[in-house]
Amino acid sequence: MNVQQIVDRFELKVAGGGGGLARTVQGGYCGDLLSDVMANAPAGCVWLTVQGHQNIVAVAVLREIAAVVITGDRPPDPDTLQKADQENIPILQWGRSAFELAGELYALGVGRLAPA
Amino acid sequence: MPSEWADLRRPEPARRESRALLKDLTADLHVHTCLSPCADWEMSPRKIIRRCRELGLDVIAVCDHNSAENADAVMREGLRHGVCVLPGLEICSREEVHLLALFDGLGPALAMQKLVYANLSGENRPEIFGHQIVATDDDEVLAECPRRLIGAAGLALEAIVRATHDLRGLSLAAHVDRPAYGIIQQLGFIPAGLDLDGVEVSWRMSPAAARTAFPAIGPLPCLTSSDAHALEDIGRACTVLRIAAPTLTEIGWALQGLYGRGLVT
Numbered sequence: 329m330n331v332q333q334i335v336d337r338f339e340l341k342v343a344g345g346g347g348g349l350a351r352t353v354q355g356g357y358c359g360d361l362l363s364d365v366m367a368n369a370p371a372g373c374v375w376l377t378v379q380g381h382q383n384i385v386a387v388a389v390l391r392e393i394a395a396v397v398i399t400g401d402r403p404p405d406p407d408t409l410q411k412a413d414q415e416n417i418p419i420l421q422w423g424r425s426a427f428e429l430a431g432e433l434y435a436l437g438v439g440r441l442a443p444a
Numbered sequence: 445m446p447s448e449w450a451d452l453r454r455p456e457p458a459r460r461e462s463r464a465l466l467k468d469l470t471a472d473l474h475v476h477t478c479l480s481p482c483a484d485w486e487m488s489p490r491k492i493i494r495r496c497r498e499l500g501l502d503v504i505a506v507c508d509h510n511s512a513e514n515a516d517a518v519m520r521e522g523l524r525h526g527v528c529v530l531p532g533l534e535i536c537s538r539e540e541v542h543l544l545a546l547f548d549g550l551g552p553a554l555a556m557q558k559l560v561y562a563n564l565s566g567e568n569r570p571e572i573f574g575h576q577i578v579a580t581d582d583d584e585v586l587a588e589c590p591r592r593l594i595g596a597a598g599l600a601l602e603a604i605v606r607a608t609h610d611l612r613g614l615s616l617a618a619h620v621d622r623p624a625y626g627i628i629q630q631l632g633f634i635p636a637g638l639d640l641d642g643v644e645v646s647w648r649m650s651p652a653a654a655r656t657a658f659p660a661i662g663p664l665p666c667l668t669s670s671d672a673h674a675l676e677d678i679g680r681a682c683t684v685l686r687i688a689a690p691t692l693t694e695i696g697w698a699l700q701g702l703y704g705r706g707l708v709t
Binding site for chain 2: 361362363366379380381383386389390405
């Protein structure tokens with residue numbers, strides 16, 4: 329699955345970084361503490377957060393994150409979108425809570441643990 | 445003998461009560477340098493001080509992210525040109541809240557830096573986060589700081605405030621009106637019992653407007669500063685301090701409104 333397919337399926341708004349929509353999604357992560365995400369987010373994941381600060385793009389580049397979804401209808405900062413366009417990191421927006429979208433993505437198989 | 449000298453020779457309580465020596469000093473207590481990964485390359489000691497002179501700033505504090513490695517160079521350059529430079533840090537706590545720690549001298553600032561560094565992990569990736577230039581007072585590149593200064597120190601807010609006070613510094617919650625790294629946004633409110641000396645609001649609003657917009661500020665003293673990451677942003681917000689001298693004791697009195705000291709609005 330790639331980022332574009334997730335955008336289409338959940339009607340996410342693409343706020344920036346549209347050049348990265350073909351990236352493959354290999355998992356998911358939720359987190360609003362950037363230090364936690366910087367330490368633990370898996371490569372290729374779609375990251376759900378309420379943070380809209382430009383540092384999310386740097387964290388996404390560092391962890392090779394496929395796309396960032398800003399949840400709860402929060403707006404990204406203008407600087408964030410500029411950086412996202414430069415780095416081709418899709419910045420997506422979702423109007424409801426991270427919990428709901430994470431549940432939907434998990435049901436689709438995104439980031440699901442391999443059966444023991 | 446000039447009258448001020450006679451004033452200084454009076455016993456301490458009388459001197460404190462005296463308002464004759466008070467002056468209004470324009471202060472920008474939150475200025476970054478080229479050491480901060482997100483700041484402009486142009487934020488070098490000489491250029492910062494030149495800009496302060498152009499703007500007529502009396503006092504600045506150098507507060508880079510999690511570091512005071514450029515404070516010395518800016519202090520030296522400030523001394524040459526009549527700008528008082530206080531050393532400080534903008535520390536990112538475990539909760540990802542930014543706190544300003546201001547000090548009178550380099551020693552305590554570097555002691556604070558040592559504590560922060562001991563709790564800061566990771567290496568900087570300049571291509572992602574930006575360069576971290578340690579400069580000389582001649583604007584030469586001395587070194588590049590290898591630590592990941594953009595990160596959060598593994599220190600709780602309370603521990604940072606306590607350590608700042610142990611080193612006789614002042615502890616202020618930075619840009620409390622901001623959604624990113626501001627204490628009110630990160631924690632929902634300012635914890636009761638957190639022994640802050642005050643809060644800073646960003647250039648985007650006045651302290652008076654911030655008190656209305658953010659009731660969580662409560663009775664805490666409130667000042668404003670530029671949080672400049674670029675030369676043109678220095679002084680975009682300032683606080684006028686009515687104090688006798690730009691020392692932390694005096695600034696502390698001004699925050700508390702003691703002995704005639706205060707923040708001029």
